Amino acid sequence: MKKIAIFTSGGDSPGMNACIRAAVRTAMFNGVEVVGIERGFSGMINNEFINLNSRSVSNIVQRGGTILKTARSKEFMTAEGRKKAHENIIAHGVEGLICIGGNGSFTGAKTLFEEYGIPCIGAPGTIDNDLYGTDFTIGFDTAVNTAVEAIDKIRDTADSHDRVFFIEVMGRNSGYIALAAGIAGGAESILIPESAEDWHKMIDLFTGEHRSKKAFTIVIVAEGEEHGGAIQIVEHLKSIKSDFEARVTILGHIQRGGSPSAYDRVLASRLGNAAVEALLRGETNKMAGLRNNLVVLTPFDDAINKVKHLNPDLLRLVDVFNC
């Protein structure tokens, strides 16, 4: 392989730049030319290819966001869009792809391989940590730290006023951020889509006969929680207990930005390096991930379709610490 292309796709995550840097430098180290594709699949279709070299990725290891920009492309879901993308890939002499993204991005890369035979290796870039085949995704650790910093601040004011706070964190379909941030932030209750019991325990915490005697209470809600977001849940509690009072904070996109943690930088560097080395070895349709601190490759099919189950030990801790 003489030339490869790197792109970021889907929601950005802190550490994507460190991964781009690692991938570019691994390619250069191996004498392979590299181009970047801006705005993911959308840039592939619109011919937004830029030359990259070791110097173009200087001073980005510490930066949040992605220097290659990112997008979610509807056009790539059409056969016509993918045909244009393939024509541009060929026109630039690109023989293989590195895709840094999540589920949807790997699905797109897999389709491109099936239709046009363009090999691709992925690196898991999403704050949600919801990809099978890696213990951690790039950006998750930073997002959790951002959430915990915010929870600590809210605790101060919750304590001063003896208030109940519901704090909503990201996680489209998963409770990884909520669970980690909730335990690290000392939450009394954590509501996640993966658990049904957590809902009943939370209702009991505020309305049951053993209700909490604590002066202030922090509840963490994953945005993918089946009973709704933090606002709807507080409304529901008011409907069953008219004097119920709580403040709501939705942390939102601040969790996606900021300088990546040291953990995310190391993870991104290892996976960016491994992805390029795998592509150059002739591997395709796989995601480089970290399991038990070892870099492993997982087929896209498994990364996309298999469910990464939450560690039940962590769920248990919430109950133990809430005695």
Ligand code: F6P
């Ligand atoms: O997948 C990452 C994520 O941040 C989810 O946690 C969240 O639901 C979604 O992206 C938000 O997407 P957007 O930036 O398009 O609003």
